[in-house]
Amino acid sequence: MSDTSAGDRAVSERAVSERVGSNLRPQADPLIPRDHAWHPPALAPAYKTSVLRSPQRPLVAHEATLSESTGPVFGPESLGPLDNDLLRNYAQDGAPIGPRILVHGRLRDERGRGVPGALIEIWQANAGGRYRHRNDGYLAALDPNFGGCGRTLTDAEGRYAFRTVMPGPYPWPNNVNDWRPAHIHFSIFGSGFGQRLITQMYFEGDPHIPLCPILNAIPDAQAVEQLIAPLDMAATAPMDARAYRFDLVLRGRRSTYFETRPEGN
Secondary structure, three states, X not given: OOOOOHHHHXXXXXXXXXXXXXXOOOOOOOOOOOOOOOOOOOOOOOOOHHHHHOOOOOOOOOOOOHHHHOEOOOOHHHOOOOOOEXXXXXXOOOOOOOOEEEEEEEEEOOOOOEXXXXXXXXXXXXXXXXXXXXXXXXXXXXXXXXXXXXXXEOOOOOEEEEEEEOOOOXXXXXXXXXXXXXXXXXXXXXXXXXXXXXXEEEEOOOXXXXXXXXXXXXXXXXXXXXXXXXXXXXXXXXXXXXXXXXXXXXXXXXXXXXXXXXXXX
């Protein structure tokens, strides 16, 4: 996979600096608190499951503990040689069905620094929009050569990459005719439990994005844009796969949307 040009990297670095610039002031706590105006409210009635899951009492903030700001530590011995290659790590007798893509990016902390050695796990539906999960009842067929799960460690500069197929959109029982945009789930451990992040990556140009009740619950348009991976033709594999770039920011006032804990991280 080719890297981005020096000019592209400079633009990306400036954008990150603008997002995290307000986090550069000295902090007593090792983990910077979140900006709740940047993230969706816990209660978003159009996203129906949030009605029962949202907190009913005021939120309580706690200082970070030692266990939250240190560990766990993962090493190369924790991974298999094909863990980041979803085109091969489940294949039985051929290649998975669907457009082949590369997903890559850089993981940064709340001050814009690359996070090395962080475990990133992904899971996704296949090209037809179906997960390999016993509770997925969608009518689309399972792909015998696609498992939909992968993991990798970030390098010394916080960079990561996966090979996979473009996931398909699928219907979900929120309203009568709601469809989820094509997306990939991300789980990131960072350098400590306090940086634990679970989120979703969407694809540039997907017409379902502005229709999604989950994304519409996010109040800041820039926060939504941070979840959408642009096409990155500079990183494509010729005659093989297109590439999408998805950079992530852990914690801080402009952290990537923390999907499973909207009450705070």
